[in-house]
Amino acid sequence: MMKNIYQPYPAKIERIVDETFNIKTYTVKFINGDIAKSFNYKQGQFVEISIPGAGEAPFSITSTPSRPGNLEFTIRKIGRVTTKIFELKEGDLLHIRGPYGNSFPFEEVEGKNLYFIAGGIGLAPLRSVINQAFDHRPRFGEIKILYGAKSPAEFCYREEIPIWKKLPDTEVLLTVDNPDGEWQGNVGVVTTLMDKTKLSPLNSVVYVCGPPVMLKFVMLxxxxxxxxxxxxxxxxxxxxxxxxxxxxxxxxxxxxxxxxGPVFSYRDIKVFPERERAV
Ligand SMILES: Cc1cc2nc3c(=O)[nH]c(=O)nc-3n(C[C@H](O)[C@H](O)[C@H](O)COP(=O)(O)OP(=O)(O)OC[C@H]3O[C@@H](n4cnc5c(N)ncnc54)[C@H](O)[C@@H]3O)c2cc1C
Ligand code: FES
Structure with missing residues (x-):
């Protein structure tokens, strides 16, 4: 954790990847080498990114603690701050404070099967723990990733998903709401994938992220x-x-x-009224 928790530090954009028509992944590096070295984060944490004159907003860290040096964020253009971020180019600066929040359990779930269920940009926070698990592969059982997008062009990490698919004892299932002419895969919401593979409730944990309506039906x-x-x-x-x-x-x-949070077990949040928890 950085010394002053409110202090943003400048970071240079090293690489920008266009994921979809309104989502980009930014790889950044802190300008100050000491800050870069002391920025230790855990899978599932987030930062506040600010743009002078536009404000700041929270974003999940999508890179993986076991791959130091690469700090990555996947950002959807939606409002004031994200529109300004989308105007930036490689070499420009962002201002980052954090990391904040708790993390996905990791050491605590060693030996278990890991299931990931995501919709759209919801794969961003899960990608951090997914790659962390792949970097410690022998410590876990089977890994299954169920990922849904509105259309084939709206999947994030389209270069990385084929790599995940080839890893041992790993299954990646994709689905879209609106197929194009070339789509050969599953059509339907992400819950339809839950019937296409065996998900064992025994000795397994599930990590879920996506829009509120998806979360609700996946939980049920x-x-x-x-x-x-x-x-x-x-x-x-x-x-x-x-x-x-x-x-x-x-x-x-x-x-x-x-x-x-931002990571909660369903046991912890289900006690709150549905309108508050949005799950
Ligand atoms: C812990 C945490 C992690 C997050 N991680 C990410 C991430 O990895 N990538 C990412 O792109 N975003 C992420 N977000 C969401 C992001 O912080 C918000 O979308 C933020 O409001 C964007 O700032 P803005 O100034 O561009 O939009 P604003 O100007 O705040 O919003 C513009 C308009 O969009 C609407 N709006 C804002 N956010 C949303 C939303 N999420 N869904 C639907 N409508 C919305 C608002 O109602 C408003 O009308 C995260 C949020 C939290 C709390
Ligand atoms: S954002 Fe201020 S208390 Fe959580």
Whole structure:
């Protein structure tokens, strides 16, 4: 953790990858070498990225702690800050403070099967723990990634997914809502993939991220399939300001998403009214 938790530090954009028509992945490096070295993060954490004159917004770290040197964010253009970020080019600067929040369980789930269920840009935070698991492959059981997008052109990480597919004891299943003429794969929402492979509720944990409606139906189906609510982890989004538990903007029940989350077990959040938890 950096010394002053509110202090943003400049980072240079080293690489920009166009993922979809409105999503890009940015690889960045802190200008100050000491900051770069001391920036230790965990899978599932987020940062606040600011652009002078436009404001700041929280973004998940999509790179993986076991691959130091590469700090990556996958960003969807949606409003003021993200529109400004999309105007930046390789070599330009972003300002980053963090990392903030808790993380996906990792050491605690050693020996278990890992299932990942994502929709759209929801794969961004999961990618961090997915690659972390691949970097420690013998420590886990089977790995299955179920990923849905609106159309084939709206999958993120289209270069990386074929690499994941070839890894041992790993299955990657894709689905789209709207196929194009060339799409040969599954058509339907991501829950339809849950019937196309065997997901064992025994000795397994599930990590889920996607739009609220997807989260809701995935949770219902996992519980129906016999998964325990404490074995299901979801990462939540809320409007944030401080990012460090001071302003009260991001509460869900008595929890602050910025410090108690953004990763929650379903057991922890299901006690809150549905309208608050958006799951
Ligand atoms: C912990 C955390 C991690 C996040 N990680 C990522 C990430 O990895 N990549 C990423 O692209 N975003 C991520 N977000 C969401 C991102 O912070 C917001 O989309 C943010 O509002 C973008 O700032 P902006 O100034 O561009 O948009 P704003 O100007 O704040 O919003 C513009 C308009 O878009 C609407 N809007 C804003 N956010 C959303 C949304 N998420 N869904 C639907 N409508 C919305 C607003 O209602 C508003 O009308 C994360 C959020 C949190 C809390
Ligand atoms: S964003 Fe301020 S308390 Fe969470």
């Amino acid at each position: 189906k996992l519980i129906e399939m016999g998964f325990k609510d404490g074995d299901i982890y979801v990462t939540l989004e809320r409007y944030m300001q401080c990012g460090v538990g001071k302003c009260g903007h991001c509460n869900i029940g008595d929890k602050f998403v910025c410090v108690d």
